[in-house]
Structures are given as C-alpha cells and as structure tokens.
Amino acid sequence: NAGVTQTPKFQVLKTGQSMTLQCAQDMNHEYMSWYRQDPGMGLRLIHYSVGAGITDQGEVPNGYNVSRSTTEDFPLRLLSAAPSQTSVYFCASSYSRTGKRGYTFGSGTRLTVV
C-alpha cells in the first residue's frame, strides 16, 4: 500500500548512543518532515525538506540531523541520545510544500532513552 513507512516502530537507547530513524514514502511527494509528539504538547516540527538535497530546521532541531539524498527517503539521525529525546517520532509527507492537500503521516517510532 502506498504511504509513509517508518522503521523501527519501537527503540530503546542508552544515553549517548546514536541511531537513525528511517522514513520512506512511495507517493513521489516533494515535501517531507519530521515531528516529535510529547504528551500535552501536540506535534513539534524537528526538520523538513522541500525536495532532494534541500533541508531546513524546524522548531526543535537541536540534537537531530537529517539529509535528503532521494525523493523517497528522509532519515532522522540522533547524534548522542538524551533522555529528553524520549518521544514518539512521526514522519510526514505532502505533494507540495503548500500542504493544501494535507500531509500523510507514518505510524510513528516510539523511542525511549534510558
């Protein structure tokens, strides 16, 4: 089925470890983004990309890196995990940056940093 695929679904990291959250979409969407969801705070934008080779920071970018080498993939890297990064992470994509067609979200990665 077409959509946004995130892996892994669950992950436990020790403080200081690094890891990459994978995100892939097969809808040929131009725009992709990463959000984190914390209780009572809604979703907050971490990084986004308007096309291959172009990325920019969102509201809470510190501690995360991204790259966009292809249209389909937009991985999120945690450089040195901290307990404050315990959260649920969602990847989203849209046909265009205007988003007037709305965004398609993946099912999320639940990350716990101990």
Add this chain to the structure above:
Amino acid sequence: TQLLEQSPQFLSIQEGENLTVYCNSSSVFSSLQWYRQEPGEGPVLLVTVVTGGEVKKLKRLTFQFGDARKDSSLHITAAQPGDTGLYLCAGDAGGTSYGKLTFGQGTILTVHP
C-alpha cells in the same frame, strides 16, 4: 513563534450528543488542517480549509475557518463511539513559513455507548 490554542483538552460525552472543538490563534494562517489520531498510529487528515469563512462538511463533522483565518472549529453531530480519538488542528503560516505546521495540543474525545 505561532501558537494554536485548542480546547477543550478532554471531552467525554454520551453517544448521540453534539460537541464542538475550538482552535484559536492570534496569528493568521494560510490554511488550517484537522487530523484524527488513533492510539499507536499517526494522524490522519480529515480536512483542509484555506478560505476565510469556509465551511466544509464530512458526514457528521462540520469544519469552519474563521473569517480572519485565525481560528477554526470542528463540530460533530450525534457523536458515535467510533468518533473516539485524538483530534488535532494544525495551521500553516504560508509565505516563507510554508510547510511549517503549528499543531494545537489536541482534544481527546471519548464517546460512551
């Protein structure tokens, strides 16, 4: 930083009742989206409103965008247990901020049979 205040945070009602969820801001948005999220899943788009004063209907759900494009509401008529979930509003500022969605805190709706 733009803020979207969503209210109420929690709503617990009986099947058949009507309800309204509000999303308010002091900022103007080029578009506003409503999503529904089930536990363990990502948000799913319900509707996008882009014109001030716009009203959209999706079966028993009615969405309205304020005339000044600063606020929106979601009204559910005759709620059913299947409507239970987390409802999120999200605004897109447009211009150089296109694509930077600002989300409200969400409304957890529980509809009891």
